[in-house]
Amino acid sequence: MSSQIINPTLSVRGLEVAYRVRGHEHTVLRDLSFDIGHGESFGLVGESGCGKSTAAMAIVRHLANNARIRQGEILLDGENLLEMSKARLQSIRAETISMVYQEPGRALNPSMRIERQITEVYELMGLSAGDARDAGAEMLRRVQILNPDRVFNAYPHELSGGMQQRVIIAMALATNPSLLILDEPTTALDATVGAEVLDIVEELRRQMGTSVLLISHNLALVSQMCDRVGILYAGLLVDQGESGKVFSIPRHPYTAALIACIPDGKTAKDGKPLASISGTLPKLGEALVGCPYSDRCPLADDRCRVEEPPSVTLEGRTFRCFHYEQAPTISQDTDLITDGQRGNVIDYDAPAVLTVMKASKTFEVGAATFKAIDDISLEIWSGETLGIVGESGSGKSTLGRVIMGLIKPDPGSRIEHNPPQETGPTHRTRSAPQMVFQNPDASLNRRHRVKYILGRSIKKLGGRNAVPMPDAIRKLASDFSLGAEQLEKRPLRLSGGQKQRVAIARSFAGDPALVVCDEPTSALDVSVQASVLNLFMKLQAENDVAYMFISHDLGVVRYVSDRIAVMYLGKIVDMGQADEVLAGPHHPYTEVLLSAVPTLDGPQPTRIRMAEMPAASHRPAAGCPFQTRCPRKIGAIRETDTPPFQPVSANHRIRCHLAAADLPRAGPDRTRT
Amino acid sequence: MNATDDMTETKADVGGGASDLLRQIGQSKLAVFGAFILLFWVICAAFGYLVVPYDPLALDPLRSFAPPSAEHFFGTDALGRDVFSRIIVGSREIFLVAPIATLLGVVMGTMVGLIMGYFRGPIDAVLGRLMDAVISLPTVVVALVALAALGPSKITIVLVVGFVFLPYVARTIRTAVLHERELEYIEAAKIRGENALYIMTVEILPNVFSLVVVEATVRLGYAIFAVTTLSFIGFGIQPPSPDWGLAIFEGYGFLAAGFWWPTLFPALAIASLVVSVNLLADGIAETRGE
Secondary structure (H helix, E strand, C coil), rough: CCCCCCCCEEEEEEEEEEEEEEEEEEEEEEEEEEEECCCCCEEEEECCCCHHHHHHHHCCCCCCCCEEEEEEEEECCEHHHCCCHHHHHHHHHHHHHHEEECHHHHHCCCCCHHHHHHHHHHCCCCHHHHHHHHHHHHHHHHHCCCHHHHHHCCHHHHHHHHHHHHHHHHHHCCCCCCEEEECCCCCCHHHHHHHHHHHHHHHHHHHHHCEEEEECCCCHHHHHHCCCCEECCCEEEEEEEEEEHHHHHHCCCCHHHHHHHHCCCCCCCCCCCCCCCCCCCCCCCCCCCCCCCCCCCCCCCCHHHHHHCCEECCCCCCCCCHHHHHHHHHHCCCCCCCCCCCCCCCCCCCCCEHHHHEEEECCCCCCHEEEEEEEEEEEEECEEEEEEECCCCHHHHHHHHHHHCCCCCCCCCEEEEEECCCCCCCCCCCCCCEEECHHHHHHCCCCHHHHHHHHHHHHHHHCCCCHHHHHHHHHHHHHCCHHHHHHHHHCCHHHHHHHHHHHHHCCCCCCCCCCECCCCCCCCCCCHHHHHHHHHHHHHHHCCCEEEEEECCHHHHHCCCCEEEEEEEEEEEEEEEHHHHHHHCHHHHHHHHHHCCCCCCCCCCCCCCCCCCCCHHHCCCCCCCCCCCCCCCCCCCHHHCCEEEEEEEEEEECCCCCCHHHHCCCCCHHHHC | CEEEEEEEEHHHHCCCCHHHHHHHHHHCHHHHHHHHHHHHHHHHHHHHHCCCCCCCCCCCHHHHHCCCCCCCCCEEEECCHHHHHHHHHHHHHHHHHHHHHHHHHHHHHHHHHHHHHHCCCCHHHHHHHHHHHHHHHHHHHHHHHHHHHHHCCCHHHHHHHCCCCCHHHHHHHHHHHHHCCHHHHHHHHHHHCCCHHHHHHHHHHHHHHHHHHHHHHHHHHHHHHHHHHHHHHCCCCCCCCCCHHHHHHHEEEEEEECCHHHHHHHHHHHHHHHHHHHHHHHHHHHHHHC
């Protein structure tokens, strides 16, 4: 056990939690021990189902009814939370521990103005109504809400997600708690907004000396935010220590594999393939013999399979692995095997598979109208990936749906597929464009068996070929590593990665010339994401398919894309060869986006702040769409004239009034290969 | 999905099989109780005539209005017929007419609901106003008009009750379809060129089917009530067939004279049947786990 911390704020000792399901107890956390010192931030990282949220809920004693703490202790300032009276627990929750959840919209009461919700916290502490209001306003200023009165008068739905989360953080810190628990605080927010929220938390932690427990699936974010981290796998803390060291010298093969499977913004598709972790997480409650990671571990030997490695503390690191010395130098597996070279040769002289000319789509919201996409022109060639980057509201999903014929564009827009395609309920050709959606739980019919889902697509897209249907289904399934066992199941019974593979297999039932991928890995865990991305790359190398790859994750987009287009409020503001877009010169918005991405290694670029995203009704009517938030705004011209595209190189165009020479360029720490 | 979700999702995950449904209903004691009462009445309707102590049609004018006794458990009515035997056998017509009427209403309502929810826009608006108009008419008035025009028959009752139930079912299904149509599996179907009929019946219907089942059981309770009401006002089953609604009609005139048994026992029979169906409906609704 790591016990260097003297007088920790929170000390979890040997915690074991089990859930009771249908009469059986399933252990989800085992022998969990960690300390958080005064003013320290500790990150708990792991994939879905590893027990990280359970740990948070156990600490605030808010576990589900069927959960039971079997053993262990949770000491808060030396007092055991598990042996506390109800009344004492209540006052601890009110004053000493605060918690911030993933979705800010659900943590606020929708029918109460913000003022009431904040002042209530202070009134409970015994302040008079007037004092409570002043204290609330002061707290809002500390979370960098410049105009507290405006926010006071608003209802939660009138605030953006970032503002809501700031209000919640203000409320959480109102009592000056000694421990703040953040459970995936930025997962529901855009990268730039999330980055700002975390900066605020970081600043307040320094000022107020609050201890922070940050729970996240995002390694880069944790490495940047936290002094120390713990990696959870199947309910066991497998690797723990100072965050810089954990990520640079992993002491558990799982840590090493996690780091290797994240596209870090330097990995491109013609370079090294992403590492992937073979196998799957052990099912919850499965009887585990030996190391829970032994099935997936390249270092596992007979001893690992029968004997569970004990928790060992060495030089400030606590880990559970017999082969910890080899962990940092493991050669990582990859499931990406292609014949021939990786990265396609793209023939830019051939006709493009997709040509979009001056496409716009206007939506009417009540009496007002707004352009979800505005004057978009682009081309995609066979074998090429065009990455589309932008935050929520940028119109990237609308663009994908317009291209697929699901949304009818405004008159005057031209969408041309090559070979030409019909849309609407009709017979499809084998080359018909296809789409892979973000969430396989929504894009696969939960009442249909995998067999039917694939068979139907083969029937509609495969044309009438000689192969009998059951064979065709089996062939398609096995191409996507789905066995006969999975064919008989409904999507609910599949793992996240299997579900998305079914969705991708369905798109390749024919022989599509273009596949629009709308955030296809955003709902997946990092290890699953890596193998899905590798699958996309393998399919492209084999079939010369073109992708339009929509994502908010710049690392993912860098890995898959040949060219990148950055969208802001319905317009493409920056478009060009992937490496040129990322290396600069940048559009000011691209620069902000890049500065918001946390990285695992190297110094963090200085964060560039920008104003709040305007509401749809307050979008600029004329001029540059980014004018209201641009950190580099040059003057009145932005408000009247829409900037034209200016070429900054042969393959890179930017929509900005700034002269090419004045455009920002990535600093040396962000230079990409 | 975190560990907590994994452990609590089992409730929402009804595998869809009939055995699963039965197992889930079995967990609610009230639903099981309701199922037993319902089963009792179904057996009575099917085989009751084999076990009744008296011929339900046999008149015995000498023994009219005999109070409940060991000989006649529930007494006899104005014509001296055995009330107990008539109740046991009297559920027959209800079990014939009410489920068919319910089925008709639920099938048509589901179709209309699918169309309204899927197409939305003007189709939804027009059909929606029509549904509102039907709902605003009292069931009994519609039934009286139809029965007067078409003549009293079982088919007329089935058509009338089915027609009156249609809009309620349609409204419920429409709401569920509005939610489903926003899910991406609909877009995925459109992308592979499916037509509206396929999307409504093969893609959406299985996902709202559990709601259809709930709606059917709830409506069955109302249908039993409606059918007995129509018998009571003389437009249902015709004398001398034994029927609960008719029995109440024939008996309630004599209540003031102190002869309560020919009215009370059929009324209790109706109540027990309606309550049992509703208990079962609640049990099925709970298994949807939403």
